[in-house]
Amino acid sequence: MRAGQRCLDLLDQCRTISQLKQIQSHLTVTAALYDPYASSKVITFAALNDHSHARLFFRHASLHCRTPFMCNTMIKSYVDMGQHHDALAFYRSAVAESLFLPNNYTFSFLLTACSQLGDGFSGACYHCLALRLGWVPYDFVRNGLIHMYVSCELVEAARRLFDECLHRDVIAWTALINGCFKCGKVDEARQLFDEMPVKNSVSWSAVIHGYAQVGLFAEALEMFKAMQNLEGVRMDHACVVGALTACAFLGALDQGRWIHAYLNRNRVEVDRILGTALIEMYAKCGVLEMAYRVFEETRDRDVYAFTALISGLSNHGRSEEAMGLFERMQYEGVVPNEVTFICVLSACSRMGLTDQGLMIFQTMREVHGVEPGVQHYGCLVDLLGRAGMLEEAKKVVEEMPMQPDSYVLGALLNACRVHGNANLGKEMVESIARKKLDHGGVHVLLSNIYASLNKWDEVVKVRKGMEDKGVQKVPGCSSIEVNGSVFEFVVGDRLFPFIDDVVETLHCINKHLKFVHLDKDEDNNYGEAP
């Protein structure tokens, strides 16, 4: 039986769910709904527009209408809605009820769900099933498997699959490159990228973001520049966002400005993601007025755009404006998230707004529905610690519902140093050691507390203890852009050709700052600073 052509045409023109229901009634009355083709059309529209109707329709559809297409449509609609557990549950029940055999499309959707859930076990089970049913050689299934293994941080499995396949397309290469960056295999990722026979803008953006993801921002920017010299590769939004992120972290303002000018020159529409990347770049480079300008020009500003600017303002000593922007975002109906609260609490901390910070912390869960995490407790400890409320800060550390991390302990120990309370610092470090929460950083901070109190014997003891335990601290790193070139400096690294001049200049600046500080503190003029 074939549904009337007129009804099928009407289904194609259907715009609303009520129109669909009318056509569906007609198909039911005329028994044309038993036609699997007509059923497929109904469920496709319903899955996109009214998922509860799609579920009902599937449940009541006759068995012979429950084709793989209908099942796949339902699974895909769950995946599209982000309901990945439901997608897998629907698949299992469909298989159990109607002897539905998955096809290449089914695996594609199931593997996307597993990727999103990070569920490598289920993904591997579907891999076995796909092998048994002979679907693995199909591009979409094989690439879906590689992506699934990469998303579940099972990059070795992804690599094996990649090595086994004879016809690797750009998607397989790009998925594996992402996986290598994700697990820190930077050289392997780069080797794959250099070897891949065809590169497109997605593979270029993957490598730019990959470098940025592991903190190799100069390399990310180099790749962005290399991409621009190629013909036939489109410099799309994702590549530009990656390059702007690298500029932001390197402080490469000239490069960032060049990219912004390029976007304007080529009339590239700045969407909210690109807008946020520009805001972040200008804010991190200290050009807050431009960050503001881009922010105001960005349409559909969301929590990311607001948070980027709040963070920038707070980091550049404009905490009051940051707090004003926090109020504005709520007034504009943008809901703050957990990152926003980190920035806002930090702004309160820097501005000494202890009461306001405490109030905001308390309203996080009750008013905004954001559960305070370890990072927020870190901000709270910093807020109290900076205000000299060391006992209160200590109480927070002792009573917080999760183990304190190095940020929380660092905030408390830093407060001990600033307020000259070595006993509390020592007590905390000993307590940390007893609980086996030993971080290299806390020993350095304890040593700094003693140093600030001129207790050099204690400093030596702490440093000796660190050596004995083999505790190491990651060296600090800084970078600056001069005349379009980025220079990076790591603690202890003396390879830079003009390092002696740099050190000499830093000594001069240091001396100058000390003069200014003394002059200000004691209202005394010690003569002209060098």
Place this chain on the structure above:
DNA sequence: TTAGGGTTAG
């Protein structure tokens, strides 16, 4: 039907 993009304290 499969690969790539934005906010994070000290």
